[in-house]
Amino acid sequence: MAKGARGLSIGQIAAAAGINLETVRYYERIGLMPPPARTEGGHRAYDPAHVRRLAFIRQARALGFGIEDIRTLLALAAPGHRSCGEVRDVAAAHLAEVRAKLARLARLERILSDTVERCSGAPTPACPVLDMLDAPM
Template sequence: MKGLTTGKLADAAGVHLETVRYYERIGLMPEPGRTGGGYRSYGTEHVRRLSFIRRARELGFSIDEIRTLLAMTQPGHASCADARALTMTHLDDVRAKISDLLKLERILAATVEMCSGDVTPACPVLDMLASDAGF
């Protein structure tokens, strides 16, 4: 799979063309070779790397975390213990977000339950939003 254009690379990895350009601009993707006419020319290694980045983003890893994970894929730098530690930290963050979202869901559901939906000046939803009380 040599000589892919940017569009073909994007299709092969399941991302948008602009995503490829962005990842190149921020240094997540290496500069590709060029054709005689000056066009970018990507290979299989680019597809693999871009697919890795896409999967990591789908799992919610930050750009900096992905940089770290990519560094771990380099020969002599692979460390399952380091990848596990980074992933455990990320998992803790995901669990905290889930907990926060569940709390928000309970608050919103309770507030909606109190709301009659009638045309009235008293509205529990608006009152809750206007209140200084924390969650």
């Protein structure tokens, strides 16, 4: 064996991908990361393909994709299977969810902001926040 047979430790790929070490083990448990080779002593030994996959997962998580979506995306990203249409469908569905959450949060922001502002403003006798919570939407 000349050299390259060693592989990266879990701590190393975790650091490389900017992911918590325990999260990497979690991804393996749920089948999102394939089980890597092991050293004689039982420690995980990863290769660069694992790092790329982990970076892909991190990126997808950062964009808010759920684990199941990522599972699908990883399958669709496999070489020879690059069906951009299906990928777009997954991304578009996720985008729709993001937009729904965005709209809901914007509504909340408006209500809370209005109410809190009224709180610091005019010297009303009652508490605007509590009033809002007592009144039905």
